């Protein structure tokens with residue numbers, strides 16, 4: 001499946017090829033500046049097409065035949081020189097102003113677009129990230145926006161300037177000599193025809209090139225985030241080969257593109273040369289027969305250069321616009337991707353919950369095509385209960401947590417918090433009430449204290465440190481090189497797994513949620529640390545509903561209640577003692593665990 005097909009599928013909409021409207025809509029917020037740029041461009045064009053007129057004045061009236069030579073009509077030449085100088089000054093000043101204005105327009109437009117893309121990506125549901133490679137998203141949010149830049153900065157004024165120069169010079173050429181105008185006019189239909197043909201080939205080619213580039217980026221991102229595994233498995237050579245293959249594909253599509261497009265430049269140059277030749281020959285004939293003056297011919301030659309000049313710039317500009325259109329398509333598709341899980345219209349903000357949770361006949365699968373993970377699950381957790389969920393790996397325990405925090409929605413049944421369907425609450429208030437500590441958590445760059453402050457932005461250092469001490473995490477964390485001020489590397493890589501875990505537990509403690517979920521949260525700290533944490537965790541659970549998923553069963557023995565999940569179904573429910581006595585799945589798991597711990 002190609003990149004664009006994949007995106008179309010995710011966005012559940014076909015690619016809208018009427019890009020121009022949406023590109024123009026990006027310019028709406030800076031409309032006054034755009035109008036100003038157009039005015040500046042108009043004056044610039046007037047200054048360009050005024051020059052040939054001065055030239056003709058000098059040739060026809062400034063040079064006066066005198067005997068065998070010429071004399072200068074000084075006032076006329078002076079007046080033409082002053083005129084030309086004025087025109088140059090205007091051009092110089094306005095040219096700079098125009099560049100400055102269009103530069104600021106593009107910065108504003110692209111900054112807005114970047115922010116829109118970023119906030120949309122951030123809001124997209126986790127399912128989108130399950131299905132899309134990080135590199136593809138980065139390629140869109142970053143490089144595709146960059147590819148719009150040449151088109152947004154130079155594109156519109158260049159195009160406008162070209163159009164105005166062609167129309168203005170064409171009109172003046174017509175006035176100067178109508179039959180010379182009609183002589184070169186057929187070049188324009190010839191150009192339009194070529195443009196139509198190249199346009200068809202071009203738009204497809206540029207979107208293939210953009211796609212090939214985004215595959216290269218995606219592979220790079222995946223390699224960087226998985227570099228340990230790649231090195232561990234000695235997979236470097238094969239991985240390099242895959243990268244080479246992607247680069248070859250990129251080369252291939254780019255070469256194909258340049259090959260098709262390469263003809264446009266020479267073709268339009270050819271039209272230009274034909275136009276100039278026709279005019280020179282015909283003009284020469286008319287000059288000798290006295291139909292036009294030398295000044296008029298010079299003026300006409302100037303106009304024709306201005307008139308046909310755009311032919312040569314067009315190829316370049318066209319390529320910029322085509323690349324930009326391909327990039328814009330990809331960005332708009334990303335922006336069109338619906339946010340699957342969003343707050344309902346009159347979503348309720350739950351201030352403080354009691355913490356009663358109910359899974360009411362919940363059935364869920366991650367995808368239509370994939371197997372059902374949770375089967376008609378019925379589970380009521382009263383407020384304040386400490387509930388342990390046990391079961392073998394892959395049987396749906398973490399999925400229950402994902403559903404409770406509404407990262408995914410069940411296909412049937414509902415989940416309630418204090419009797420409110422969680423779909424009727426704002427996601428923000430739901431997630432504020434339900435804090436989750438996972439087995440492997442990401443820390444952000446900054447110090448340990450900065451990371452803790454995410455849970456409580458206004459907290460003083462002292463408050464954060466008391467929380468660390470309250471959970472008994474101080475002994476481990478103070479041993480870090482710079483104590484609590486230790487800088488956390490990318491993703492938390494310079495901390496041990498256990499240290500990262502401790503930081504996340506303290507963070508959850510600071511957030512003071514009504515419902516606390518620990519999904520294998522202490523699985524990666526050593527038994528000694530875990531035992532010390534137990535006391536703190538018990539302290540952490542007081543006064544709130546707690547759901548603890550653990551595979552070291554010794555740690556959940558004192559839970560108020562234990563449920564066993566198998567193949568997404570609840571198969572046992574009771575206290576530690578009751579379940580042991582029942583000699584069922586729990587008892588078997590517990591025995592196996594005991595033997596393992598020795």
Ligand SMILES: Nc1ncnc2c1ncn2[C@@H]1O[C@H](COP(=O)(O)OP(=O)(O)O)[C@@H](O)[C@H]1O
Pocket residue numbers: 130366367370373391392393394395396397398399400
């Ligand atoms: N994001 C996901 N997309 C698709 N399938 C998933 C996803 N996460 C988990 N699964 C599947 O759901 C099943 C249950 O996984 P999980 O709830 O993580 O199990 P547990 O936490 O009990 O080990 C597994 O078969 C797993 O392959």
Ligand SMILES: [Mg+2]
Pocket residue numbers: 397398399519
């Ligand atoms: Mg799990």
